[in-house]
Amino acid sequence: MADPLLRVENLVRRFGGIVATDHVSLDVAQGELHAIIGPNGAGKTTLISQLTGHLTPDSGSIYLGGRDISHLAAYRRSALGLARSFQITSLLLDFTVADNVALAAQAHAGHSFSFWRNARKESGLRMAAQAALERVGLAHRAGVLVSRLSHGEQRELELAVALATKPQLLLLDEPMAGLGVTESARMVKLLQELRKEVTIVLVEHDMNAVFALADRISVLVYGRVIASDVPSAIRQNEDVKRAYLGDQHVVTAHG
Amino acid sequence: MKDKLNARNLVSALLVAGLLLLPLYSQASGNVFVLTLFTRIVILALAAASLNLIMGYGGMMSFGHAAYLGIGGYAVGILAQEGFGSGFLQFPVALAASAIYALVIGALSLRTRGVYFIMITLAFAQMAYYVASGLARYGGDDGLTVYKRSDFGGLINLSNRTQFYYLCLACLLGVVFLIWRIVNSRFGMVVQGLRSNEQRMQAIGFPAKRYKLMCFVISGTLCGLAGALLANNTDFVSPAVMYWTRSGDLMVMVILGGMGVLFGPVVGAVAYLLLEELLSQVTEYWALIMGPLLLLVVLFARGGIMGLLGRLNRG
Numbered sequence: 359m360a361d362p363l364l365r366v367e368n369l370v371r372r373f374g375g376i377v378a379t380d381h382v383s384l385d386v387a388q389g390e391l392h393a394i395i396g397p398n399g400a401g402k403t404t405l406i407s408q409l410t411g412h413l414t415p416d417s418g419s420i421y422l423g424g425r426d427i428s429h430l431a432a433y434r435r436s437a438l439g440l441a442r443s444f445q446i447t448s449l450l451l452d453f454t455v456a457d458n459v460a461l462a463a464q465a466h467a468g469h470s471f472s473f474w475r476n477a478r479k480e481s482g483l484r485m486a487a488q489a490a491l492e493r494v495g496l497a498h499r500a501g502v503l504v505s506r507l508s509h510g511e512q513r514e515l516e517l518a519v520a521l522a523t524k525p526q527l528l529l530l531d532e533p534m535a536g537l538g539v540t541e542s543a544r545m546v547k548l549l550q551e552l553r554k555e556v557t558i559v560l561v562e563h564d565m566n567a568v569f570a571l572a573d574r575i576s577v578l579v580y581g582r583v584i585a586s587d588v589p590s591a592i593r594q595n596e597d598v599k600r601a602y603l604g605d606q607h608v609v610t611a612h613g
Numbered sequence: 614m615k616d617k618l619n620a621r622n623l624v625s626a627l628l629v630a631g632l633l634l635l636p637l638y639s640q641a642s643g644n645v646f647v648l649t650l651f652t653r654i655v656i657l658a659l660a661a662a663s664l665n666l667i668m669g670y671g672g673m674m675s676f677g678h679a680a681y682l683g684i685g686g687y688a689v690g691i692l693a694q695e696g697f698g699s700g701f702l703q704f705p706v707a708l709a710a711s712a713i714y715a716l717v718i719g720a721l722s723l724r725t726r727g728v729y730f731i732m733i734t735l736a737f738a739q740m741a742y743y744v745a746s747g748l749a750r751y752g753g754d755d756g757l758t759v760y761k762r763s764d765f766g767g768l769i770n771l772s773n774r775t776q777f778y779y780l781c782l783a784c785l786l787g788v789v790f791l792i793w794r795i796v797n798s799r800f801g802m803v804v805q806g807l808r809s810n811e812q813r814m815q816a817i818g819f820p821a822k823r824y825k826l827m828c829f830v831i832s833g834t835l836c837g838l839a840g841a842l843l844a845n846n847t848d849f850v851s852p853a854v855m856y857w858t859r860s861g862d863l864m865v866m867v868i869l870g871g872m873g874v875l876f877g878p879v880v881g882a883v884a885y886l887l888l889e890e891l892l893s894q895v896t897e898y899w900a901l902i903m904g905p906l907l908l909l910v911v912l913f914a915r916g917g918i919m920g921l922l923g924r925l926n927r928g
Contacts (some may be wrong), residue, residue, distance in 0.1 A: 410816060448816075450809040461806050465818035470799040471827065477799040523817055610636030 361424050363388045363557050364409070365525055369418035371404055378404040379415065380581035381402065386574075391558045393568045396578035397602065398579060402561045403445055405578065406531050407414070409559070410442045411435045422527065439526035443516040443533055445561075450502050455515055456500040459487035462522035490522040510541040516567075517548070527557045534564045546570060569593075577601065620922040625876040628883065632782055636775045645774070649897055652778045654672050654886045659785045661866040661878035662792060663835035668864070668878070669873030670796050671809030671828045676731045677738025678863050681711045681833050683855035684746055685840020690757040690850040700763030700771070704841050711837025714741070719829035723822055724873045738860055745852040756851025759844055771845050781842050785879070793875055795831070804828045869910055872887025880918050 411432035463486035688707035870881020892899035
């Protein structure tokens with residue numbers, strides 16, 4: 359196998375006495391959709407935050423395309439092609455939908471120490487924003503203030519913002535969180551389209567979605583990866599079943 | 614965005630027209646005082662507008678903005694005292710000194726946020742205040758008289774009341790125009806994005822601190838211009854212009870007029886200073902009336918006067 363796009367080696371992060379990330383190692387190949395599942399409190403968001411640079415690991419390394427990014431600031435990782443969506447929607451609420459996405463495009467179109475030209479009239483940025491919005495089906499809402507969007511639309515916008523940074527690797531932290539059945543189905547369809555273009559790490563509770571989408575699944579329990587394999591193998595894995603105990607039907611019943 | 618005929622724009626336009634025509638009124642009525650008063654108002658409106666850039670658009674609550682009034686003023690005063698009377702020297706020095714101060718203070722203060730940012734900017738301004746008080750050669754506590762206003766050759770005579778007023782007004786309008794361009798530029802979008810959600814902005818790839826610091830420096834530099842004008846207006850500069858209550862006045866003007874609205878601070882400065890003037894004619898305890906009035910604005914007119922006008926328009 360060629361070098362993985364993302365390689366995590368022996369990552370450790372402690373909060374006081376709690377080891378939230380316990381020697382996690384992980385490989386994500388180019389083009390793969392890699393899901394990370396695990397019970398609540400397993401340290402999934404902590405892991406994602408270390409990948410994006412919002413948290414610094416206590417030890418261990420993260421490589422993106424062979425380059426050590428363990429200690430790069432969040433904005434530098436973004437420049438290298440790492441994009442994330444937040445579990446709890448994190449957008450510029452008092453900006454319009456189009457402005458949110460255009461800013462993401464702007465972040466990757468040279469520096470922004472430009473003080474005179476009207477940024478909203480830069481057709482390059484606007485077109486990039488429009489394209490990203492069309493991908494997620496939000497183009498018709500471009501002029502609306504984000505605070506007026508429905509929760510489902512905000513989740514889609516999170517995705518559009520991430521896409522507008524032209525990422526190599528998309529880290530999605532529970533994109534279905536709080537979505538209804540129809541909205542979830544739409545999101546799954548959308549991710550099925552996106553995975554053709556970009557490598558995705560998906561953290562998700564919705565097992566239907568995970569087993570429908572993932573090429574590989576890593577199972578995180580108490581900060582440790584207890585299994586990392588293709589979905590069919592994960593479904594048979596005894597450790598995984600034990601970890602989920604009463605929830606084991608969740609893993610076995612679907613698909 | 615297209616210009617619309619709404620209450621906000623109407624008030625802004627009327628205000629600008631009024632300010633432009635004021636010297637004619639002053640001349641016709643023989644009321645010299647009104648021109649003196651409004652020269653001061655226009656200069657402080659300029660300072661408030663510069664504060665609005667970081668406070669309203671950038672979300673950085675600087676409680677030490679009056680320091681730049683002093684730095685700009687002392688640049689003029691000290692150079693004049695040392696025999697450098699040319700405005701072509703004094704004004705650039707005033708701006709450069711303010712920019713350098715802002716760069717140093719900003720680099721240190723922007724490591725903190727929230728209440729700590731407010732307190733640290735306040736602390737630095739108080740330091741500047743005490744440094745000025747200690748300048749024995751330049752009057753110390755008593756301040757420094759500027760015997761001759763900045764000399765711009767034959768270009769403009771600052772000792773002529775009307776010419777000086779128009780210079781101040783031109784500076785104010787120029788700065789407001791500049792801020793308008795800035796907030797709609799790429800840079801301005803980033804700064805406002807950082808106010809809205811810094812974590813998100815970093816995640817999409819913006820180095821937050823750099824942009825905030827740049828904004829802080831621009832704001833301070835523009836306020837230094839107000840300081841240079843103020844020293845010329847009063848022919849005097851003293852540590853008192855840097856005192857923390859003066860920083861508070863500037864904040865009040867911005868909040869009263871409307872944070873993050875282009876003409877907000879101008880409206881706020883005019884309203885605040887006119888009210889202060891009128892009330893102080895009625896009673897020496899004018900602050901007793903002013904205080905509750907400001908409370909009412911903060912409690913019931915969120916977004917200040919401009920916010921009120923904005924709602925008026927939406928019906």
